[in-house]
Amino acid sequence: MTLRALRPAGLHVVAVLILFGLQFVLSDYEKLSLTRIMVLAMYAVGYNVLFGYTGLLSLGHALFFATGLYAAGLTTYYFGFTLPEAFLFGVAVSALVSLIIGFVALRTSGVSFMIVTLMFAQVGYLLTSYFIEYTQGDAGLSLTGSRRIDFAGMSLDLGEPAVRYNLALLFLALALLVVYSLVRRPGGRVLVAIRENEDRTLMLGYNSFANKLWAFVISGTISGTAGVVFALLFGYVGSSFASIQYSIDALLYTLLGGAGTVLGPVLGAALMIVLIDKLSEFTVAYLLFVGVALIALTLWFPRGILGTIRERWAPWIP
């Protein structure tokens, strides 16, 4: 195998190694911030499977993030699930919810699909308020109970910043691995084919509904798992994570970093969150600057940062 053939995998390994190395140079506050960024990046990486690769624009992905968040959070809070139990339960519920919603939503396409996913997400958001007795709505719940995991003779304390950082990195790396291997496989090429020309894909003998449903479930489960990880690492669940703002965020991170590139959403999430953090130190009108940045992006770099780099200089980026 030549060096060239190793470039795509190498790029992703280097990206993960850089994230790993950063913990030794960053301050505690920056480390905490990057932990949060990595979890939200994982959420966007899941979103990108559906939007970037399959060409389906969902406006309701916060639903999946919140599903994982609440499935893990509520069971820990009310039923005393241990961390691994809550994790597995959260992932399973995310997969099930994405399967059911995908099955219904994929009967539509285009604008109708956007509206249907948006409506499902609004139902999810309103449910968190309707059951405020249990969820405490916006105020949310702080998870109590054990913050330790005993695993293979090691004892991990989620209260420690370094543990949280590395767990967030581990899950982000796993999500990247899943998406990377998906898009390099024949199945991933079919998703891109559906994005490019669904009619033709059907006439090549592919069941486009089944393929889109797979993409939907993989996407929803990765985004849901990000929600699970968020709840368990930060010990907090609140209904703001189910709001439309979070659905839009996933779209913006993906567009900024480059839809249809594996690393794009990570780059987009990092840049957008850091930008908002820095700007909000100076002005309350920070969203104005974010808006201007997005208009500039749409006008001059419609394919996002990595998408543009791929188009102009590095066509091998997956």
Next chain:
Amino acid sequence: MDSVTCFEEVDTSRPGRLQHIERSAAGSGPHLADRPLLLETSGLERHFGGLNAVDGVDFALREGEVRAIIGPNGAGKTTFVSLLCGRLTPSAGSIQFRGEDVTRLPAYRRVGRGIAYTFQITNVFGNLSVFDNVMLAAQSCMRRRGGFFARIDRAELECRVTAALSAVGLDSRAALKTGELAYGHQRLLEVAMGLALEPSLLILDEPTQGLSDSEIDEFCTLIKRIAANATILLIEHNMHVVMQLASRITVMNRGKILAEGDPEEIRCNPEVQAAYLAA
């Protein structure tokens, strides 16, 4: 030439292909009427509002034929083949393929049964490379039995793609972005995609439309080669192409079959002359 050999090797893995390969060109081998039926429609209808685009068509196609469907604009030719490949559902009637009723099967399943359709208006993946376009077709053919997570042998896949591309003479352009291909080459790519599906019935909808005379000649040579391995159903306006390729011709007019026969019979048929050839 190596890659063409490889294509035939791949072919032999499919049951029922060997006897086709041994036949050198369409029209030779056993007499047409003795060959088994591949496709049959009875009372096939498709209405669009008050318009009967296809109006009670009884049609039969035997294995190994090169059948041309001709007829004036609006005769219902494209609607008819769209019903055959499943892009449209019929209002009434039935379609049998190899003795199986496929009337209600979705299009993608019919492709799995061996019916491939190439579009009248070039319909390829413009943003993907030429190689990737054909790879999607070859991959579909290879995983008919496997499902979404089927393991696909990369070397065999690439071999099939290269074979299909060299069959139409596009192998030197494999790495190009499809949108940058000349129109004639995009038409050839359509055919390569059809070939990579290894269909038992290849439906070509006006394949020579927009091609230059020299391209049309090359195209006819290509179709003759393909006809050795597959049954071909061809919608075509260019009578020179039809007369050169077709073993039988079906003439459609106003959604019905007006006449059917070998090229000589059709040429002499007064009804056909009145409806179509007179001009």
